[in-house]
Amino acid sequence: MSDARVSDTERWVDEHGDFLYRFALLRLRAPDLAADLVQETFLEALRSRERFAGRSSEATWLIGILKHKIADHFRRAARQTAAGAGSAEGEPVDSDFDRRGHWRVAPGQWGPDPEGELESKEFWEVFGRCLSKLPKALADAFLLRELDGLSSNEVQDQLGITPANLWARLHRSRMHLRDCLESSWFGGKKSSRHRTRFAKGIPPA
Amino acid sequence: MSSARRIWRLLNASCHDVSRLASESFDRELVGLERFALRSHTVYCAACRRYERQLRFVRAALCRLATETALAQSLGGPALPDEAREQIKRAVEDAETF
Numbered sequence: 001m002s003d004a005r006v007s008d009t010e011r012w013v014d015e016h017g018d019f020l021y022r023f024a025l026l027r028l029r030a031p032d033l034a035a036d037l038v039q040e041t042f043l044e045a046l047r048s049r050e051r052f053a054g055r056s057s058e059a060t061w062l063i064g065i066l067k068h069k070i071a072d073h074f075r076r077a078a079r080q081t082a083a084g085a086g087s088a089e090g091e092p093v094d095s096d097f098d099r100r101g102h103w104r105v106a107p108g109q110w111g112p113d114p115e116g117e118l119e120s121k122e123f124w125e126v127f128g129r130c131l132s133k134l135p136k137a138l139a140d141a142f143l144l145r146e147l148d149g150l151s152s153n154e155v156q157d158q159l160g161i162t163p164a165n166l167w168a169r170l171h172r173s174r175m176h177l178r179d180c181l182e183s184s185w186f187g188g189k190k191s192s193r194h195r196t197r198f199a200k201g202i203p204p205a
Numbered sequence: 206m207s208s209a210r211r212i213w214r215l216l217n218a219s220c221h222d223v224s225r226l227a228s229e230s231f232d233r234e235l236v237g238l239e240r241f242a243l244r245s246h247t248v249y250c251a252a253c254r255r256y257e258r259q260l261r262f263v264r265a266a267l268c269r270l271a272t273e274t275a276l277a278q279s280l281g282g283p284a285l286p287d288e289a290r291e292q293i294k295r296a297v298e299d300a301e302t303f
Contacts, residue, residue, distance in 0.1 A: 009294075009297045009298065009301055010294055010297075010298070012297070013290060013293050013294050013297060014290075017290055017293065018285050019277060019278045019280070020285075021283075021284070021285035021289070022280055022281075022282035022283065022284075023277055025282060025283065026280070026282065031289075035285065035292070035293070038285065038289075038293060039289075039293045039297075042293060042296075042297050043296065043300050046297060046300055047300075057274060059274045059278060060274040063274055063277055096221075096224075097219070097220060097221040097224075100219060101219025101221035101222060102219065102220050102221075103252050106251075106252035106255070107252055107256045107259055108255075109255070110255075110259060110262070114259075114262050115262070115265070118265075118266055118269060118276075121279045124270075124276050124279035124280055124281070125279060125280065125281035126281060127266060127270075127280065127281075128279075128280025128282050129282065131280070132281075145232070146264065146267040146268075146271075147267055147270065148271070149271065152232045152233060163233070166232070167225075167228070167229050167232055167233070170228060170229075170231070170232055171224070171225050171228040171229065174228050174260050174263060175224070175228075177263055178256070178259050178260065178263060181259075181263070182259075
């Protein structure tokens, strides 16, 4: 043990703690649990740091550990609650449509190059906030499917829900997320908002 | 719903029905008639065509988020609370000195 090593781990927490916590919170929706898993992540990193050897960035290495912890948590939770069932929660998607099934407000134009937005740091800031607005029952299903890349069957098994229920949750999640991105990012930004490209890399004040 | 009614509904699919099919097409294989309903509706309905494109965009964004650390680092949300930060630092230092 040397002072250099101690301050090294302190630096870890200051440098990476926030983003790991945000990511954990996005998945777990429980602040104490999120902080616990972040702590476990740092402890595990400490134990295995000889094996790290700088093959990836420190941040990539740490988030990799955290993702394993989150997956373990979901698997444990799946075993404990045999039926996480219930109906899909959240605002009914139906509100986007009138009684005859027409759009109340049709999806807007997202500009000539929406894919270009993925290069903007500010876009991801908004994206994170939109994801965190999804109700937990929707977010669990949606992020297991889209972020962890599980198949529909795997997500159904893990959450103990029927196929129809899963599809309804995914549909609602996509609808919510699309609506949020349109109102918080694509709705009349462009000219007004400055963008920071990752390549140039200077976050806004 | 009886199968005759289902077929009738698919042949007269509304934007609401089509938005659901567009989403489900990512999660399961649509049956022939559903695929037909989705494709034929989006030929003439610009709003649903746009919707489908935007869902693909959202998927692509999540796909990148899953693999690129820099994007996860940029996500908005609350910071690690001070109390938890201090607790984690103590735990890490204890483990370190042990």
